[in-house]
Amino acid sequence: MSSAIINGKEIGQEIRSSVAERVARLKEQGLIPGLAVVLVGDNQASATYVRNKQKSCEAIGMFSELIKLPEETTQEELLVQIECLNNREDIHGILVQLPLPKHIDEDTVIATIAVEKDVDGFSPVSVGKMMLGQETFLPCTPFGVMKLLEYSGIEIAGKHAVIVGRSHIVGKPMGQLLLQKDATVTYTHSKTPDLPSFTKQADILIAAVGRANFITKEHVKEGAVVIDVGINRDENNKLCGDVNFAEVDGIASHITPVPGGVGPMTITMLLFNTVQAAETKLANKMK
Numbered sequence: 001m002s003s004a005i006i007n008g009k010e011i012g013q014e015i016r017s018s019v020a021e022r023v024a025r026l027k028e029q030g031l032i033p034g035l036a037v038v039l040v041g042d043n044q045a046s047a048t049y050v051r052n053k054q055k056s057c058e059a060i061g062m063f064s065e066l067i068k069l070p071e072e073t074t075q076e077e078l079l080v081q082i083e084c085l086n087n088r089e090d091i092h093g094i095l096v097q098l099p100l101p102k103h104i105d106e107d108t109v110i111a112t113i114a115v116e117k118d119v120d121g122f123s124p125v126s127v128g129k130m131m132l133g134q135e136t137f138l139p140c141t142p143f144g145v146m147k148l149l150e151y152s153g154i155e156i157a158g159k160h161a162v163i164v165g166r167s168h169i170v171g172k173p174m175g176q177l178l179l180q181k182d183a184t185v186t187y188t189h190s191k192t193p194d195l196p197s198f199t200k201q202a203d204i205l206i207a208a209v210g211r212a213n214f215i216t217k218e219h220v221k222e223g224a225v226v227i228d229v230g231i232n233r234d235e236n237n238k239l240c241g242d243v244n245f246a247e248v249d250g251i252a253s254h255i256t257p258v259p260g261g262v263g264p265m266t267i268t269m270l271l272f273n274t275v276q277a278a279e280t281k282l283a284n285k286m287k
């Protein structure tokens, strides 16, 4: 029997509808949620993601502004732009599209974003708050995975979650969020010896290693929930995840496809966080 598909497009759409209602309520109170998207350089994939983010904002009535900077922009010039956005009343969320050109230090740039506008949840303060279980913006991809599990009725407490990948924006926070929901979490990565001996123990397997079709049937336990965070191109330039879907289908109880699984949730949760930022600003103004 085939695995049940966790449809990120459908779940994302349901969440976007409720975010759109919150936008409408804010507008009635005279506030239009605004997102600034900063894109540096000519990375084609980044340009597509940024365009999709802007379109998604428009679709639910939010304002978005693109700050498009050339590849040769210096770090200092970028920091000036961010400071300017930090001070703007009409901008509630700021995101700097990653990756940045090599001559710019991503950590320094991200740390410059005001924490109350850090809707990507990447700044050291946001990460620290998340680790402590304090209220903050959660990084959009892991946050989206948590929503996929919730909307699919998948129990987390008491389950063994195995993460393959240890990036700052997906693997590490993913483990923390699952831990906070009482999963037992194991972190693994591309250099873990005998990886299948770990992944085979997973009730929930999160593939976030960034290698096309890396997770095969030998990595997956019968009945596991398999979440594929990867976005890669295969040898035919076809979009694919980190999981070899054809092999794992039928072994997993549930699986996310690529495209149409985790990807759409990343933008959905960005909209969610931006509306949250605008609501918080309004609430603070009324105090």
Ligand SMILES: Nc1nc2c(c(=O)[nH]1)N[C@@H](CN(C=O)c1ccc(C(=O)N[C@@H](CCC(=O)O)C(=O)O)cc1)CN2
Pocket: 049, 095, 096, 097, 098, 099, 120, 140, 141, 231, 239, 258, 259, 260, 261, 262, 263, 264, 265, 266, 267
């Ligand atoms: N500042 C950030 N930079 C990056 C992030 C991020 O969350 N914040 N994540 C990724 C890229 N990304 C968003 O920016 C992103 C990637 C993929 C998708 C998506 O919807 N994918 C679709 C397939 C799209 C396609 O056809 O190429 C899917 O999986 O269905 C959304 C957002 C790195 N940078």
